[in-house]
Amino acid sequence: MIAPMRMTTTFDEMWGRGTGQSQDAAVPNGSPDGPPEGPPEAPPEGSVNGTPHGADSVLPGIQAARSGRMTQAQVMYQGLRPPYAAFDDWLTGENPARLLRKQHEAEEVFRLTGITFNVYGRAEAAERLIPFDIIPRILSAREWARLARGIEQRVRAINAFLHDIYHRQEIVRAGRLPAEMIARNAAFLPQMIGVEPPGGVYTHIVGIDLVRTGEDEFFVLEDNARTPSGVSYMLENRETMLQMFPELFARNRVRPVSNYPLNLRRSLAACAPRATKGDPVVAVLTPGLYNSAYYEHSFLADKMGVELVEGHDLRVMDGRVAMRTTQGYKPIDVLYRRVDDDFLDPLNFNADSGLGVPGLFDIYRAGGITIANAPGTGIADDKAIYSYMPDIVRFYTGEAPILQNVPTWRCNDPSALSYVLDNLHDLVVKEVHGSGGYGMLVGPTSNKKEIAAFRDKLLANPANYIAQPTLALSTVPIFTRAGLAPRHVDLRPYVLVSPDGVTITPGGLTRVALKKGSLVVNSSQGGGTKDTWVLEE
């Protein structure tokens, strides 16, 4: 386990490592226990507020180019990184006023398209836009190739892990994972024991959240193995960029992302129950119009050319799950559900659910329908399991993990606990099953009194906590009135799994903390998104 890092410089993906003094300590802080639906999850509020920020001077780029003077910022950074060369060349020739206009135009496009997320409990601003920044995040072919290998390895391991956990539990027998991590875990779904999902796939769609700290330093923050959201933003961001800056795509050879819906449908269809005859009938199950991610549900159904259904459109008939059409009930083969496990089937899970389909799970167990992702996959992205992921990858693939985990101290281990207690001021301490940033300590931004109070809580129930070091998250410039300015980002690539293989869309969703110095990329707290480019060789 590596020592906690107290980075004094931040890696900017356009301009390289800062060489000045920066206090940009960041807190990697996924929240796998948070609601999997809704706007992409992000470090919750409170975890990072008040983090000191240094690298906030205006970056080189159009501002410096137009004024003809060197800014202090230019002295601080190493120099333009190669993936951004063609982009910077274009940017230098651009008029900032035009770009500002384009930024506003982009917002109009999003508003018109209706790419919104719903905010619960507010009648007026019930639908909000996620801000979009026009400066793309650019990854080279080499960077992506390595990431993609790491992602595929991790996703294969997750699927093997899920199959094992719901069957023989070899990993527990081998002593690589304590039995209580499964048995006493709320994310473990006993109903799934012994169930064979069609095609052997558990996580058909995965979103791996990554952060970067340097040239080749990527960390997995969390594995979203339930119902990852946000892919519609990835697609619409690209559409918008193509519409606004077609000339950029003539200068840069950017790998397309638009195949995602087609690949998704193919991938889902390939997982249809064996008894399926002809072209499998696929449907997307949504909680409904007022769900925060409703736009995405309808977007994906639309782009795949399949029906968007709610629980009350479905019923169990003759051993199948069927949807009510204008011409009677029609059986479904594959259900891409965007409803949590608990709400899938009131007969088998939460009896109070009005969203689900009574008896759905019985049909699933009998092999009459594919549910994507399979129920019970939450055990793979649980915060407590996360710390075992390097072992899980090794156990099922026989290889060393390509992507790093953020080092995690499990406080139930006495030596780890003693280390954590000695280093509280440098660490982030989280509740194992907590979510939304509650009950956590961010050492670097807490005062002595807060740390002392937390120490008592930690000592009272060590097994309830894990600790992680602070990381210096990379930045990517955003466009502001004053020119380019560095902001922290994360990345969620989208991965499809079927018996035919693993498909990773080049790029993914980049979320960016638009507030100066902030690490909160969550859309409900001032976070925005960017188009993410992976360049061809």
Next chain:
Amino acid sequence: MLGKTANGLYWMFRYLERSENTARLMAAGQRIALTRSHADDEWASVLETTATLGPYRARHGEVTRDNAIHWMLCDRDNASSVLAVVESARNNARLVRTALTREVWESVNESWMILRNLLSQRVGERELPAVLTVIRNRSAHVRGAFAGTMLRNDIYNFARLGTFIERADNTARLLDVKSYVLLPSAHAVGSSLDNVQWETILRSVSAEGAYRMTYGQDVRARNIAQFLILDRRMPRSLAFSVGKLVDNFGFLADAYGTLPPSGKKAAALQTGFASASVDGLLDSGLHEFVQGFLRDIADLGAQAEVDYRFYD
């Protein structure tokens, strides 16, 4: 297609049609109110045509111009206000987003954004004509995107059923509320209608020009009744609307292989129109005829909901 989707399309287009009809009624109402000493009577008549006079009185009591305008445009207590129906249309569009082209969706969404902004505060009398024009233009915009980009399949047919059931209902209500103008003395051969009154009726369905093309300057109750009830060329007449309903039930029957009871009801209505004469209708009582028609249209809509499994 999902039954829920058919339902959403049907209501989306009923609501869009309603927003446009209300705007038209208000424009005609404002115009006639300006020429009258008892202007508020005219607003009461408009409210009656939108079938909201009762709820209005319960909420506001006396009919005044300003309250009536506010009520029909954006009063939160009126589920049929323009703002409310545009919002409902847009919500239904979100519900059936997968059945719409991007252009239709964006047009509806943009309409909602524009009107929500425009109707966020009380509209004064001076701004009213411009606001009503925007409402009608937005409706035309959606219809244009719809006609120009949608596949002619069952999706299209359910949208059209909604449009024409709403339109038939609206024209029938207008005839009913204004029947006192058309009856009984007006029926007397040769009598000419009060200029302003007939103009209101025709304006309310944007048909002044069309009427003139058909009948010249000769404005008679009989002709107006013929025009709005039986003329199959007039796009807001009852016969035209029923004809479109029959067509769309027919296309659905072609696609689904069966004509359900609602389709048969529409066909029966059409047969009735084919053998009807305007003199006969006026003799046996316009009010009774229109009341009967409103019932038939409501039954037909309810039957379609059952036939095509709109609900569980």
